[in-house]
Amino acid sequence: MIFSVEMIYVLMGIIVLGCSFYIFMDKTNNRRFTSGGFYFLYSITLMFGAVIPSFYIGFLVIIMVLIIAGGGLRKSDHIEEDAALKEERRKRFGGSLFLPAILIPVLTIVFSKLFANVKIGGLALLDQTNVTMVALGLACIIAIITAMTMTKSTPATTIKESRRLLESIGWAVVLPQLLATLGTIYAAAGVGTVVSNTVKTFIPENSLFWIVVVFCLGMALFTMIMGNAFAAFPVMAAGIAIPMLINQFDANPNHIAAISMFAGYCGTLMTPMAANFNIVPAALLDLKDKNHVIKVQTPTALIVLVFNIVLMYVLVSFKI
Template structure:
């Protein structure tokens, strides 16, 4: 392959590395050494995670936890442009400002669908193990370059703005990786088997509706606990979807996977553990109630979860 997932992680690591350097030298940040160290360690895990032994990666993660636990992670100063100048730039660019943001989903879909089997010579263009992730990474890079051309900005501006957003997210930036790892650990520990045994004791084995109900609600609940549907899916799939819905009732695996992830996303809308979805927006919008986003999303999440249960039942029945 020419563009692998590893290259995307390296690109992320380079951005994070430059952000850590800016933080180290930001005198407005009273904890700039510890804050810079947090993002520096994170950059190292992205850049060299494939070659560093897991034990040492674990030690680095623990070091990051200690930094956060003792209040070492703080925001700095960013030398933001005056509001009047920002408004003048906004008027000058008009709706073209939306172009970089629109390019990301458009190019991701096009790349993952049209370029997945494209070869240059004998080598695939995109990593076949995860073409969507690679397409997303490439789309983000193209969007950044487009934004720089539109605003006539230097590369330093892109790194500085990346740092501003990175520090706004703070410790939650590592949450997706940690939660995905947690899902793998739960699966290895046999939590799925425990769930399967519990289902056979509580739910009638021939009741499709109740098995679907427990599966979808379980996906939502596990996602609320872990903060990520990707972490919940291996556990619930091993415990309910594979032994009951797929093997016993002959359900379509692709349909079950898609709907169950959708049910998990309902849980994402209802939990502060999904910090990058629910807490970070509240911080960026400077909301007084940090759970306001969750409260607004709650009715939609419950209605969507009910829809998923009915849809899956009709498809499996």
């Protein structure tokens, strides 16, 4: 392929590497060496994760965790631009400021749908195993270039603003990758089998309602632990969905997959482990209570979870 997912990761790593250098040089940050080191190690995992043996990547991750645990990661005190200058720029650009942001979803759809099977010289244009990811990466690159062109900014400005955003997110930036890895480990370790045996021990095999209840609650709870419904699904599918709901009660796999993910998303709304949804927004908005987003979402999540249980039970019971 011409554009692969590894290229996107390498580009991300280069940006994070540039951010780490700025942090290293920030003398106002009394944790600049440990903070810069954290993001430097993170950039290494992004740029060379495909070629460095897994053992050594894991070693780097352990060092990153130790830096966080030791209080070595500190957000720098960024000097904000003058409010009057910001307002002048806002008036000058107007609604066009949203153009780079709008380009990302639009171009992602265009690239993933129109260029998914395009070949040039016998080579696929996009990585066929990660079409959407590569399309998203290309869309982000074009959006960055567009923003630089509009504002007449330099690549250095892009790195500086990336650093500001990266430090606002903090340690949570690595959480999606760690949780995805955790899901793979759980599945490989046979956690799904343990879940299945546990359910069979306490719940009669012919009790569809309680199996549905445990399955949906399990999706929510495992998602709360892992922070990602995609990581929870293989465990719960192997333990309950496939052997019990699909094989035993002849449930429609499409219905089970869709509703189980929806139940998992209910867990996403109620956990700090889902950093991208709950912790990052609180950090970017400088909320005093970092769990405020979760507290607001929890009632809705519980109501939707009950709805998912009822819906799945009705669909399986009546073979809809």
